[in-house]
Amino acid sequence: MARILKKIFNILENPLFIFACMILGILTGFFYKDLAVKFLPFANFYANLLQIAVIPIVGITTLTSLTKLITHGTSDAYISKIVAVFGSMIVITAVVAVFAGYVASPGKNMSSDPNIVKIVEDGGGNQVREISLDEPIEKVQTVSVLDFIVDTVPKNIFTALAHANMLQIIVFCILLGITSGFVSRKDKKDRIMGLEDYLPVFYKINEKILLFLPLGAFCLLATQLSNTSSTILSTILSLALVMLSVMITLTIICSIVLWRFSGKSYFETIKGISETLIMAFSTQSSITCIPRAVRNMTENLGFDQDTVSLTLPLSVPLCLFSTICFYAIGTIFVVNIFNESLGLSSYIFIVFATLLTSFAASGSKGLVYYSLMGGILAPLGLPLGGTIALFVAVDPLVDPFGTVFHMYAACCGSAICCHLKKKEGKKERASETKESPPPPSLPDKT
Template sequence: MNSSKIYALAVNPWAVIGSLAMGGAFGLLLPELSQKFSIIGDIYVNLLKMTTLPFMVSAVIFSLQRLFRDGGTSRLLLRVVTVFIGASATVAVVGALVLLVMRPGMNLSSATMHTFGMMVGNDTTSNETVMNLYGTDAAAKGVNLYDVLTSLVPTNIFAALANGDALKALVFALLFGLAVGRVPERISVGLSQALETVYHACQKLMHWLSYPLPLILFCMSAAQLGKSGVGPLHAMLQFVIAFFVVSLLLVALAAVVIWKRSSHSLGQTLDALRAPFALALATRNSAACMPSMIESLVDGLGFARARVELMVPLTVSLLRVGPMVYYVCATLFIAQLYGHPLGIVEVSTVLLASVLAGFASAGMTGLVTVSLIGMTCVYLSLPFEAAFILFLAVDPLCDMLRTLILVIGNTAAVTVICPRPLKI
């Protein structure tokens, strides 16, 4: 079996789902042994993160340089803004409609409510945890435009790179790329070749790291369920089901958009999306999926490399459609859980606050991303403190779905921003 067949098997969706299922079963049967597998998943994700910033910086600078030589930068900016607004509104409305129709937070059984109470009550450090997280949330709520703008500009690009601050690195790459684009080609040719070398080397590393995906997924799934068990999933089952339905609808919509924008058949389009789909589920890290997104759009679907290499890092960093729809669903679920009335004004407030919180989540991961639900709950005076531990319990699964929405959704956004490929 040659390397291309092994790669195709490793990123096959059925192999991904099967590995997750077998790992989960193993984690439930042998929880103590399974928890030791977590180190494998940690090392794998760190290897992927290792290439993220060099890849993003080199791709953006190199692409901007080529864009300036090709022309059309002003028209592209208007298209980017339009797509950002349209995509944000779409995911927020779809999430709200599903939650209002399914109503996962209403008419819960007494056993489920008892489980909620046990989980909140058994968190002996919950008050301290919430105070710490709300210290961060309160600062985020009080941030004005001046604070936001100054926080985006790196005072030291090397410190930003060392700290893994993707948003500041992106700002530097955009400004530096604009400047390099104005430098005569005879002077900048050496830098262009160096950046192209870094870009292709990082892409090759990502490709190699895709081969052990089934094994990595098995270990990560086993470690997670071995640690948490199925109790949290039972308690939040209705929310997880509702969020899964939202994710399925949005991923399907994104796939249709990509299909219609490409010059390929539906089967060829879905085949090209296998690698970013698998990596999104495996890594739960959207930045780590950027090389596979670019490879799928350029090599698989024929979009122009210069545009794609610029738009993928930009959308992944700024167009946070996954967190946006998650905040909508979580806030409406908490409102239903506490019997808060939801009229047109309340739902509209949740949609707007969730979109803003989504943009605020740029560069954030893990607990900080979940804690930003408090930014949306405060507008409806909802007690997010008590519900935080519930969302924390199922966040590994929700994080997987958030990343999938972000990766496939942003892939669709890039296809709308970029010109259609020529039909073969």
């Protein structure tokens, strides 16, 4: 019996089987619409399962990472440099992604497609309903940027938890993590050990739920795409192409930066980190790749052990480079479907909101991951609606390359931090040499 279950689980975890179930779900939604509607209860049930461990993982990861950063025995100036390096990198990533979305305009030609209108106006999976194509698309009430910022601060953390307000929860965890770090630095008490002990438990819960991802993906896609036509496929491919183009371009840039700071040849650098990249592509889990990445960076490429061990575990769960690309381009995709025109201030807002929302995406899976994009769209007066089904279909095409980009960017930032630490060490040694008194001169015997 145990062998049979093991074989079944191995099949369920096979990426090809997952992809086949997604294709089957898409085909069922297209060609067997009446049958697809019957899978709606199962889709909602699995979507609820995916959300069970999301909030604990998001909260614990953010809290413990920031507490470690503050309590680490490095100087405040060095910590500021680490924050500046990775902060600059995520801002650049967001700006590039938004600019690429503006230039490529994914979904621009689909705004007049009635099938796209149907899936956009669908409420996102809670119910399947008939929609009149003669009625204009109803937009949600516009919220100002200032109101959006104010709304990210929770009045009561328990209220935020009860309503699963991810942005408010992540802001609370950031404040708690920073404060806990400064307090722990003074009294030398470890306040995160107990929390970290529960993190593997929540990951295990999430892992077991994801065993049934093929079945969940089939039900979800079948029900979400039951009102679509074959024209949706071209939309999915065009959106995936824009995302992949940005991620691959930024990955190449990161590889060049890593090569410049490694002191080795370009191909030696790629070979040195190849184990991490292969693992990232196959597992699609950046957290899983951290130990291998630390080993490759230190043993194969010769970077500082202490710096790499500090920056990689902190940057991987907090600086979600691929998620930033996904949210930024996805937001512009929805804007184009609604045929909206945005000004410069709106694009700047998308950059800011994408960065903030990416922090909330740490540890989230399934519909939660995609639904966070609604927090970016709401201030623009646009609903996420049924486009979540399109993002569910796009993600498997993008995720392997996105994980590779995520790990390459994290390693690139870690390499820059190593270079800054090495440069600062040289300056300190030079200043010590200047301050030390010259050796006494010997008397002239002549």
